[in-house]
Amino acid sequence: MSPTTFGVIGLGRMAQALLFPWLDSGLVASAAVRAAVASEASAQRIRAHRADLQVATDAAAAWSSPVVLLAVKPQQLEAVAAAAPTPLAGETPLLLSVLAGVRLARLQSLFPAWKVVRAVPNTPCLVRAGLTGLAWGDGLSTDQKVWIQELFSQVGEVLELPEAQLDAFLALTSSGPAFVALVADALADGAVAAGLPRQQAHRLAHRTLAGTAALLQEQDLHPAELRDMVSSPGGTTIAGIRVLERSGLRSALIEAVVAAAERSRELG
Ligand SMILES: NC(=O)c1ccc[n+]([C@@H]2O[C@H](COP(=O)([O-])OP(=O)(O)OC[C@H]3O[C@@H](n4cnc5c(N)ncnc54)[C@H](OP(=O)(O)O)[C@@H]3O)[C@@H](O)[C@H]2O)c1
Numbered sequence: 001m002s003p004t005t006f007g008v009i010g011l012g013r014m015a016q017a018l019l020f021p022w023l024d025s026g027l028v029a030s031a032a033v034r035a036a037v038a039s040e041a042s043a044q045r046i047r048a049h050r051a052d053l054q055v056a057t058d059a060a061a062a063w064s065s066p067v068v069l070l071a072v073k074p075q076q077l078e079a080v081a082a083a084a085p086t087p088l089a090g091e092t093p094l095l096l097s098v099l100a101g102v103r104l105a106r107l108q109s110l111f112p113a114w115k116v117v118r119a120v121p122n123t124p125c126l127v128r129a130g131l132t133g134l135a136w137g138d139g140l141s142t143d144q145k146v147w148i149q150e151l152f153s154q155v156g157e158v159l160e161l162p163e164a165q166l167d168a169f170l171a172l173t174s175s176g177p178a179f180v181a182l183v184a185d186a187l188a189d190g191a192v193a194a195g196l197p198r199q200q201a202h203r204l205a206h207r208t209l210a211g212t213a214a215l216l217q218e219q220d221l222h223p224a225e226l227r228d229m230v231s232s233p234g235g236t237t238i239a240g241i242r243v244l245e246r247s248g249l250r251s252a253l254i255e256a257v258v259a260a261a262e263r264s265r266e267l268g
Contacts, residue, residue: 001147002027007065008035009080010072011046011055014098017126018069020050021154027147034061038076059083070097077102081110094144096151100170101267104137104163115139117148120166121155122173130156131173135163167268171260179256184209 006028008015019035022028030052036059037043043055054061062068063085072080077099087093095114097107098121107116116137124130132152136145145160152158161169184205191201216226231238244250 001143002029002032003065003067004032005034005061005065006032007062007068008033009059009062009068009070009084010076011035011037011042012071013126014121015069015071016046018071018098018121018151018155021128022151025154027151027154034065036062060085065093066091067094067096070095070099072099074099074102077110084111087113092139094140096148100174101264103268104135108137115144118163118166119148119152120170120174121152123177125155128155132156132158133161133166133169133173134158135161135166167261167264168257170264171257175257175260179253180209 008019011019015035019028019033023030023033030050033053035046035053035055037046037055037057040057043057046053046055056062059080070080091113093114095107095111095116096119097116098119100120102118104116104118107118108114117140118135118137120133120135122130122132125132132155134148134152140148149158149160159169184202187208188198188201188205191204192198196204212226215221216223221229227237227241231241
């Protein structure tokens with residue numbers, strides 16, 4: 001499935017992180033892109049970086065495409081939807097929304113003549129190490145679903161989920177990077193307190209997190225197995241783990257993910 005034109009409404013950070021790999025992979029042709037942004041300054045900035053793209057502040061060309069990526073801020077949605085033209089009679093274009101917390105039912109009521117898809121990509125998509133949860137609206141063909149999965153797999157792993165699970169998915173995968181960044185920062189602070197130079201402490205903390213994640217994944221280890229591998233009797237690691245358990249780290253992280261999921265439900 002290769003649409004004649006590919007509309008983008010809002011070509012900001014997230015849309016660029018998705019679209020540029022799609023162009024590189026050939027799944028979307030740059031000549032087919034009809035992108036719209038709000039300001040001429042943004043349009044010029046993008047054109048300076050990617051002269052092959054049609055970027056305008058007038059969204060008409062983007063909206064007339066058979067497939068449109070919607071990537072404005074959620075608070076801009078009402079105004080954007082009010083200004084969107086109704087598709088021609090008999091046409092049912094496809095709307096891919098990445099707007100955090102905006103449910104399929106709301107998208108479908110704002111865009112009744114469209115087929116809608118809700119995608120929840122996370123920030124590591126920026127470095128093609130992302131996770132994207134997809135929930136389908138009504139009426140998509142198998143070809144369309146396969147093509148959309150292929151698009152998002154350019155920037156990481158893709159999961160199809162019932163929409164009811166997207167709040168929990170978002171809490172772990174989209175808020176999770178902030179929680180992990182906090183852990184990375186604190187680990188580096190600990191290393192500085194123990195005597196390492198600041199810059200080196202941060203680099204080593206990031207490498208430790210990345211290496212640990214790779215080990216867990218590649219050897220398919222349960223986290224407790226890895227903890228046991230590293231904790232020798234009477235050793236350094238178990239001394240640190242005692243402190244973490246006493247401080248309630250595990251419970252704090254559990255509650256953080258639950259709070260993020262509850263907030264996502266409220267916002268939706
Ligand atoms: N960033 C992430 O990691 C991430 C992750 C998952 C989901 N998301 C979702 O992605 C969406 C975009 O986030 P972002 O971080 O990419 O925001 P952003 O960088 O601010 O991009 C928003 C884009 O929308 C454009 N825009 C605003 N009003 C418009 C209008 N009326 N017509 C056409 N374009 C318009 C802006 O143009 P100007 O530059 O001219 O204002 C800009 O290009 C959000 O809904 C967010 O929930 C983001």
